[in-house]
Amino acid sequence: xxxxxxxxxxxxxxxxxxxxxxxxxxxxxxxxxxxxxxxxxxxxxxxxxxxxxxxxxxxxxxxxxxxxxxxxxxxxxxxxxxxxxxxxxxxxxxxxxxxxxxxxxxxxxxxxxxxxxxxxxxxxxxxxxxxxxxxxxxxxxxxxxxx
Numbered sequence: 001x002x003x004x005x006x007x008x009x010x011x012x013x014x015x016x017x018x019x020x021x022x023x024x025x026x027x028x029x030x031x032x033x034x035x036x037x038x039x040x041x042x043x044x045x046x047x048x049x050x051x052x053x054x055x056x057x058x059x060x061x062x063x064x065x066x067x068x069x070x071x072x073x074x075x076x077x078x079x080x081x082x083x084x085x086x087x088x089x090x091x092x093x094x095x096x097x098x099x100x101x102x103x104x105x106x107x108x109x110x111x112x113x114x115x116x117x118x119x120x121x122x123x124x125x126x127x128x129x130x131x132x133x134x135x136x137x138x139x140x141x142x143x144x145x146x147x
Contacts, residue, residue, distance in 0.1 A: 041068070041069035041070050041087075041088035041089065041090065041132055041134070041147070042068060042069060042070065042134075042147035043147060044132070044147055046147040047146065047147060048144055048145070048146055048147075049067070049068050049069075049070050049086075049134060049144075049145040049146065049147050050065075050067040050068050050070070050072075050144075050145055051142055051143060051144045051145075052065055052072065052142070052143040052145075053141060053142060053143075054079050054138070054141040054142070054143055055141050058072070058073075058074040058084070058143070059074075060074065061074055061075065061076060061077060061102065062074065062100065062102030064099075064100050066089050066097070069088055069089055069090065070086050070087070070088060070089060070134055070145055071086070071087060071088075071089040071097075071098065071099075071100065071107070072084060072085070072086045072136070072143075072145055073085050073086075073100045073118075075105075075118060079138055079141065079143075080138065081135075081136045081137060081138055084136045084143065085118045085119065085133070085136070086133065086134040086135075086136050086145045087107065087116070087119075087120040087131040087132060087133050087134065088120070088131045088132040088134075091109035091111065091112075091114055091127055091131075092114075092122075092127045092128070092129040092130070092131060093109065093111075093112060093114050093125070093126050093127035093128075094111060094112070096109050096110065096111040096112075098110075098114075098116065098131070105118060106118070106123060107120070107131065109127065112126050112127075113126075114126055114127035116130070116131050119133050120132065120133045134146060134147055135147075
């Protein structure tokens, strides 16, 4: 094998290995959500985030609605503010959208398993910061999430 041929094949091999590394990795800085320290939803004091019509939405315990960076969950029957919770939807570890597990009564991040209470407090890491919690108010059958 000639020197030029060897160097050419070596270069192609290295390129293939490097390309494979990027594909096989969990993610790179360009495609992974940016880590957060909380507050990735609407800023406190910014006003109404969204509304829900309780005649047609969130009619069962455990149902949820996500909008504007916030997840709203019905925790109990009845149309009182205490029957709901609203927290930022982005996990404070890497920004992945969280979900609510009604059976366990907690929010869980599907990426690395962080768990949060109904109020957003960290129950299990790797997340270290709590989720931002929002105020829920109800007038008639209209629920409003307020930042």
